[in-house]
Amino acid sequence: MSFTxxxxxxxxxxxxxxxxxxxxxxxxxxxxxxxxxxxxxEGMMVVGAFSSSVFTLSFYNMFGNATTxxxxxxxxxxxxxxxxxxxxxxxNLRADHIISGTVLNLMAPALCVFLTRVLYNQKGQTPIIKQxxxxxxxxxxSKIPIIGKALFTQTSLIAYFAILLxxxxxxxxxxxxxxxxxxxxxxxxxxxxxxxxxxxxYRYLGVLMSGFLGGFGGAVMAQSITLNFSASTISGQxxxxxxxxxxxxxxxxxxxxxxxxxxxxxxLPIVGGYIPFLAHxxxxxxxxxxxxxxxxxxxxxxxxxxxxAADGVNYIKNK
Amino acid sequence: xxxxxxxxxxxxPVMSVxxxxxxGAIVMLIFxxxxxxxxxxxxxxxxxxxxxxxxxxxxxxxxxxxxxxFAVSSKAGFFNIGGSGQYLLGWFAAILVTLKFHTLPGxxxxxxxxxxxxxxxxxxxxxxxxxxxxFGTSEVITTIxxxxxxxxxxxxxxxxxxxxxxxxxxxxxxxxxxxxxxxLENLTQNSTFHWGFFIALLVAVIVWFYFNKTNSGFxxxxxxTNEAASRYAGMSVKKTIIVAMFVSGILAGLAxxxxxxxxxxxxxxxxxxxxxxxxxxxxxLLAANNPLGILLAALLFAALSIGGLSISVFSTTPxxxxxxxxxxxxxxxxxxxAFEYLINKFLTKKELIKKLNSAKGDKxx
Numbered sequence: 001m002s003f004t005x006x007x008x009x010x011x012x013x014x015x016x017x018x019x020x021x022x023x024x025x026x027x028x029x030x031x032x033x034x035x036x037x038x039x040x041x042e043g044m045m046v047v048g049a050f051s052s053s054v055f056t057l058s059f060y061n062m063f064g065n066a067t068t069x070x071x072x073x074x075x076x077x078x079x080x081x082x083x084x085x086x087x088x089x090x091x092n093l094r095a096d097h098i099i100s101g102t103v104l105n106l107m108a109p110a111l112c113v114f115l116t117r118v119l120y121n122q123k124g125q126t127p128i129i130k131q132x133x134x135x136x137x138x139x140x141x142s143k144i145p146i147i148g149k150a151l152f153t154q155t156s157l158i159a160y161f162a163i164l165l166x167x168x169x170x171x172x173x174x175x176x177x178x179x180x181x182x183x184x185x186x187x188x189x190x191x192x193x194x195x196x197x198x199x200x201x202y203r204y205l206g207v208l209m210s211g212f213l214g215g216f217g218g219a220v221m222a223q224s225i226t227l228n229f230s231a232s233t234i235s236g237q238x239x240x241x242x243x244x245x246x247x248x249x250x251x252x253x254x255x256x257x258x259x260x261x262x263x264x265x266x267x268l269p270i271v272g273g274y275i276p277f278l279a280h281x282x283x284x285x286x287x288x289x290x291x292x293x294x295x296x297x298x299x300x301x302x303x304x305x306x307x308x309a310a311d312g313v314n315y316i317k318n319k
Numbered sequence: 320x321x322x323x324x325x326x327x328x329x330x331x332p333v334m335s336v337x338x339x340x341x342x343g344a345i346v347m348l349i350f351x352x353x354x355x356x357x358x359x360x361x362x363x364x365x366x367x368x369x370x371x372x373x374x375x376x377x378x379x380x381x382x383x384x385x386x387x388x389f390a391v392s393s394k395a396g397f398f399n400i401g402g403s404g405q406y407l408l409g410w411f412a413a414i415l416v417t418l419k420f421h422t423l424p425g426x427x428x429x430x431x432x433x434x435x436x437x438x439x440x441x442x443x444x445x446x447x448x449x450x451x452x453x454f455g456t457s458e459v460i461t462t463i464x465x466x467x468x469x470x471x472x473x474x475x476x477x478x479x480x481x482x483x484x485x486x487x488x489x490x491x492x493x494x495x496x497x498x499x500x501x502x503l504e505n506l507t508q509n510s511t512f513h514w515g516f517f518i519a520l521l522v523a524v525i526v527w528f529y530f531n532k533t534n535s536g537f538x539x540x541x542x543x544t545n546e547a548a549s550r551y552a553g554m555s556v557k558k559t560i561i562v563a564m565f566v567s568g569i570l571a572g573l574a575x576x577x578x579x580x581x582x583x584x585x586x587x588x589x590x591x592x593x594x595x596x597x598x599x600x601x602x603x604l605l606a607a608n609n610p611l612g613i614l615l616a617a618l619l620f621a622a623l624s625i626g627g628l629s630i631s632v633f634s635t636t637p638x639x640x641x642x643x644x645x646x647x648x649x650x651x652x653x654x655x656x657a658f659e660y661l662i663n664k665f666l667t668k669k670e671l672i673k674k675l676n677s678a679k680g681d682k683x684x
Contacts, residue, residue: 039400039459085650095653098398099604103650106601110642117637118350235591239463246460284475291464298461299454 007150010264010271012135015159018263020045020221022162024241025248025255026169027213032250033173034206035186036090037097037312040083040104041214042238047082048075048218050112053229054119056129068133072158072219079215080208082108087207091200094314105238113231125230133158133224158220159263166256173252182206186308189315199315217241243294250308265290327662331655332605332612336619339648343640352636361641364629365622373503373510377582378621381406381574383519385599386617387526388570390608392444392458394530395563396543397451401462402571403596404469405443409436409575410593411473414586417492418481425495432496433518433576440572441565443469448564452557458564466592474588481586488587498581513581520614522570527610539563571596598624601649620645 024041031038052075060067086104089095113124120126136157142148173179184192185202193199218234226233240262247261248254269286344354365375385402392399413436417428447461481489498513506512529536541549542559550556574595579586602620606612627641651658 089650089654093654094656099649099653102597102600102604103646103653106597106642106649107646110639110646114346114637114639114643117639122635122637232591236463236467243460243463246457282475284471287471287475288468291467295450295456295461295464298456299450 004146004149006271006274008153008155009274010267011150012155013267013270014260014264015156016224016263017266018260019156019159019162019224020217020237021241021244021259021262022159022166022217022256023213023220024217024238025244025259026162026166026252027210027217028242028245029169029173029248029250029252029255030182030213031206031210032245032311033186033308034182034203035189035308035310035313035315036086036203036207036210037101038086038207038210039098039101039242040086040238041101041210041217041241042234042236043101043104043106043108044079044083044211044214045218045221045234045238045241046108046112048079048215049222049226049233050108050116050218050229051075051078051215052219053126053129053222053233054115056131056223057126060130065131068129068131068223071223072216075219075222076212076216079213079218080211083207083211083214086211087204090314091203091207094316097312097314109231109234112229116229126228129223129227132227133220156224158224162220163256163260166252169252178205183308185315186310189310189313193315193317199317203315214238214241240290246307247294247298249306262290262294265293326666327655327659328607330662331658332607332616332652334658335605335648335651335655338651339644342647343644346643347636347640352634352640357630357634357636357640360629360633361623361626363626364632365626368508369506370508370510371625373507373512375618375621375625376516377510377512378625379617380513380515380519380581381578381595382599382602382617382620383523383613384570384574384577385596386602386606386613387523387610388440388567388574389600389603390606390610390613391526391539391570392563392567393603393608394543395539395559396546397448397458397560397563397567399444399447399462399564399567399571400459400600401444401447401465401469401568401596402599403592403594404462404466405440405568405571406575406578406593406596407473408443408469409440409572410579410583411476411575411586412436412439412572413576413579414489414492415476415481417496417580418490421493421496428493428496429498429580432580433573436576436579437569437573440575441569444568444571445561445565448561451564452560466596470589470592473586477586477588482588489585491584492580496580497584498577499584511582513577515577515581518573518577522573523610523614526570530610535559535562571599574599598645601645604649605652607652 024045028038028041052071055071055074056067063070082104086100089100090097116126117124135154137154138152141152173183181192181197182202182205184197185199189199221237222229222233241259244258244262245255247258268289269283272281272286347354347357365371385406388402389399413432416432416435420428420431423431443465444462447458447465450456450461451458477489498515499511500514503512503514530540538549538554538559539562541554542556546556598620602613602616606616623641623645627638630636630640631638
């Protein structure tokens, strides 16, 4: 395998694995920036993966090749609907955020596998999707020597979209009024309320955005990696996304970078076999590496992770 | 008469359970399944006859211990999501010890294996405790990461150290090291019920005693309630964090060890983390971390999962309906504010009526 082909393989598998994590981690960032802790990202991804799979399987004949892309939006919308549960529980009914998030993680696989069995003759998994997101070669950019082949040939288009969204999210949170207000209710809801900012409204916005993006991330996972839905379609990616968010210090750019790093780490066991000096290393090290590195990096470089000040604190408005 | 907080401490879980079952019934009705028939087969699947009861109690065993583990760390204010990984390492350690030291006499071997399991779990979560205490690293993240490392490690170790080439499961442990005995098997019509259950009960009592009657347990609860005040009172917060996480892991490791020696009798390569760690969290949440409440909550969840198996035997209803009920129950526990609000309203209304009545009585007199 030539060097550029190897680079291309590493980059494209990294991007494919990173894409679902980036979307979901960005979702988590919005929620926690507004002050609602979100350990339920995993559950939101499950709902997104399930609904998008069912959509592609049912409507492929109607929408043809566009089905896959529409299905991502379908997954996002169902993720958003599912996240209302978390929003109502934490914002209106003063539930502990971690308990409520855990409920999402318990409920999503239960409900989705239940529905899968109802829809697909008692089977615990959906049939395989005919056409996934596949790979994409950029028209002009791929002609650039070396870089063109490594970065822009047979790669994941959705991952580039995810990175772009990371930048847009940063701009949204740090350079717009709505973003400033969203962050303010996560830092000091009392002060924000005094200034006339509707705390509940912005917290709803944060949670629903996380549901939308988490569902989108789950859908990307199903449409690009597993190509069907079963109980094991989403197995820890939501938690990885949560880790990426914390790793990225609750900043969209940081979360995107961390998710890319996790993607690289996850691609290692797959491409490791092709890299000469890594071929003899036991696969356990590749598999465990992302998790070990995360811990080490957190300990050495970050110390105390700095969450938004009112993250996880219920806001009870004085009447 | 009725203390409001005490009343809500009992009423909230009871109302949550009822509400959870109602949600399950509604879901079944929507999809055209019969809730009464299904809940009937769930109940008989869990409790009719010695065999079912034996299976239910066996399923309770790891739930009690993982829930206690979660409770210990929660009381100290930490969120140990690592129950699954600690359980898995405990299971692995117990099987490893029994297979490697199979020449030892039975009882010694069992004690040795159980201690190894507890220690494996304890050291694993102790890492998270240490990092939290000295580096301020979020234990939520480290325990999640440690879960996956444990998962890949155990798969690797089982594949390379404990199985013959090309196989996915280790040999069975010698029967002298098993926690199942002919006596218990006869008693429960050959169910998988084993002595581990009694160990779990004993541990629950010990943990209750630890929380309520020892200095260390008091410090733990104190740090969980108010870290700054505890430091001011001269407690070592760092030490308490590490102890809490260590004990928490010991309990989850113990759960894995007992399940390994009693239930599974071997260990296999698996494709996901064991669910029991997360279920233990649910049990502890329902019981509000009260050790004795955990026994009841574990009984309920074990009955649901064992009884749930018969739902799909006697009807076409998917077994997952049971997990929907479980998740709903925890949801209602989570929004206990809504229940407390209702109870409060109800009680104040009652008091008002009482007052009005007595006022009327006064007038008459």
